Amino acid sequence: MRKVLEYTHATYHYNSREERENHVATMEADGWECSGQIKETVSLHSGEYVYCGKFVKYVSL
Template structure:
């Protein structure tokens, strides 16, 4: 058996766009890929959006 690839997904919520942008820069410098999504809803029944960052890191 041989592991081909492993990946980790993480999602963060932020209080502001500035906080998100600073954290995205840090995560990308540490080898994480950002999905580019900047906001998401907390519920399908709620129109309230939060700042978010979704990241993936691949290892072999």
């Protein structure tokens, strides 16, 4: 058996879109891929949402 690929997921919540955009740039510069999702619903009943960043980083072995 041989492991050929490993990946890590990371999700962040932000206080503003500007904070999100700055962090996305930093993460992508470090080799992470962003899913492109900008907002995430916290509660379906209230319609409350937060700015989010969902990232994945692949490591070839």
